[in-house]
Amino acid sequence: MSAWLLHAGAFALMLGVLIVVHELGHYSAARLLGVKVLRFSVGFGRGIWSRRFGRDGTEWVIGVFPLGGYVKMLDEEEACVLPEELARSFNRQSVWRRVAIVLAGPCANLLLAVLLYWGLFFYGVEEFKPILARPAIQTAAFAAGVENGDRVIKVGGVPVLSWQEFHWELLRQAVKGDVVELETVGLATVVSIRRLLDVSAARGNGLEGDFIERLGLAPYRPEVPAVVGAIGKGSPAEVAGLLPGDRILAIGGLEIAAWSDAVNVVRNSPGKRLNVDIERQGARRQLVIEPAVVPGTGGSIGRIGAAVAEDSQVRDLLMVKISYGAVGSVAKAIQETWEKSIFSVVMIGKMLTGEVSWRNISGPVTIADYAGQSAKLGLTKYVAFLALVSVSLGVLNLLPVPVLDGGHLLYYSVEIVRGKPLSERSREIGQRIGLAILAMLMTLAFYNDINRLIPG
Template identity: 55%
Template sequence: MNDLPFYLAAFAVVLGVLIVVHELGHYLAARWCGVKVLRFSVGFGRILCKKELGEDRTEWALSVFPLGGYVKMLDEREGDVAASEAHRAFNRQGVGKRSIIVAAGPLANFALAILLYWAIFMHGSEELLPLLGTPPDGSPAAMATIKNGEQVRHVDGEPVATWNDLRWLLLQKAVDRESVELEVVNERREIASHRLYLAAAGEQGWEGDALERLGIRFYRPDMPPVIGKVVAGGPGAKAGLQSGDRVLAIDGQPVARWMEFVAKVRDSAGRSLRLDLERVSGNVSVDVIPEAASERGRNVGKIGVAVAENPDSRREVRSFVSYGFFEAGRRALVETWDKSAFSLVMMGKMLTGEVSWKNLSGPVTIADYAGQSARLGLDYYLKFMALVSISLGVLNLLPIPVLDGGHLLYHMIEVVRRRPLSERAMEIGQQIGMSILISLMAFAFFNDLTRLFNG
């Protein structure tokens, strides 16, 4: 609960910036097209405060429901318009100008994402290298003979510089490809290739961690199972574990590496384990019960110990990555395009049933991610804002009445028919669109609550 104000503040900043940018797109396009703007509102419903500015005395307002906003323009369909200002009414504009005004909101969200990515790529950040860890037995990565410590250089010929690059490429390619070729280099600088089959990524409708289902894990050094720090008051300390103890076996099963020890402990929450230890004073056996801890929606066992430092096992796992002005701009454009296209593909797969609707997120989940990204640092927070801005742009371009994409659909029909749809037809469309939107919001909020209470 102590994090709640911070998370809400992080969410409010993201939401406020994206709403203002979106509506500012509509506002600036309307002004450019000669349409009079009556009100610019952040939020819906009853107006909390407002101020009139400019020659047109446009109302700049803050309204009670903050999940959105609107730009109200002069329109003969919504009230009386003086003859002297009729030429400035939205409905009097040609279909081209009306389409520009409508499309400007989502385009402003895409422009914001490009600018954010551009700044991030130019400034640079510490990134994890694309180092692979030991895959679980039976996973696609294990069957591809991936080994601990290998660094990915290319995925199907596309260069990979960071762990995020690797993750994003694999997610993209898992949507429509059966397999990819990973070109890797090991610690001895030997180059090898692995054929990784991707079908497992979407086995659960893309819910959860797709890379984990592929067996793609980040590198962990092959450390010997020697205990370093023991947390005071933890299960390990209570059982008598000491710094310097080497774990020989768990329940009679030999242990050769630290990660084997960790895996066994994590899978044994609440269950007693017999540890055979090598100690300076002589070999001993102790019983320890790992305490349960929630991690990514499931309970795992922990005993409050850390691995002993081993200088021979140290390896650089991070790199500072930055780009020049033009390369950063190119990457920002590609990043925005790729994530927009991926969003559309995943929405399509939701409609066909290939992707679970449980992946739909609402304000609670977005607020949670906003807080988490803000905790990690400014670059993570800005990347999150860019991603949500892209999602907002894509969502608003969907051909659903009440959304910008629905209005663009009306305009396309008008071009084909050479006359606008009747007001009755548009009214029916608005009702249908509102029903769809409310249903989606209700489903997203239900998913939020399910994640909140069920992990």
């Protein structure tokens, strides 16, 4: 499967699951409270597929434009309603029932995130340990005294077991202040050392992009032999004839002593034809490989689609499997969903005040790219990304912006206070404002997507 098909398929599946779950939340609440549902649509515009099911003959539709969906309920404000069905009309329900129906959509997305995280934590997720490489001079990590092989055990007093947990907790702490305390231990010692990491440079840049890399933090990479393991189908390595078990001896005349040497040469040679000397079954051979050009931090990098052969000792040193059991995973999943929800709200607030860059907003192109990348890394990575986007979708829909679920909840809150609904004119103005805000956000998201595709 070509790369773009994988990315498109992963994105379409993710979008379909999230939209269906969200709209099922609205649909289920409406049915439970006795409101008649006329249409359940995944996507907007002309339907490319439709069927009618159920006692009420609800029309189930797939629209031509897949970025969203809706549940259309019986409502006097949209069409005439037969006298015998007035009690099942949405507008005739109490304000609290309408709140419950609207709230059910975002809650369904958050519940989905909890279920997905529960499955991940119960099954067990294999992650890289938070072991740091030697930082470059004149970086925040170097100034903090980070040494090669330091394993982070706490960030701001919070224990971390994996690189992902370390990355997440450091980002969360960096939003709060300019200095974050890291507690580390060396590879050959159990004595912990507290290091004060100045994150002000990353904060000053609005936490844009890979802020960890700008701080001088990178995963520890032990020196391992340059022996080839898995090779991607259709990759430059496969096209050139590289095979698993081949040992790379030299690239472009440069001697290769370890896998990291090979990676560095390839990364710095995007699109260049390289003479690669290998050892295969005791014989020396030469291949010609042209690394693919892929976007990277600060410009394009080369990639040939080959992985290093696994070494059990190195794997044990670098990897950890995290599992919390059936019961413990419930609490951990709820905690994970809650923390990411709160963090999303905090980040939105920081964007409004200018403390966090608006370039952090991603559009469908970037999300599709991340979906494809996570799918390449395996099912657990894809499920984790799906859970994260589900949290984001749930929080986004709760924002008090007209046309979003949160906008309707805002109207109902005003109705509860006033004792009567807002006028039709007020709601119409609100709809226009909401559409304008969404249009600006979508334009900004697409602009950021284009900027990411065109480095520099």
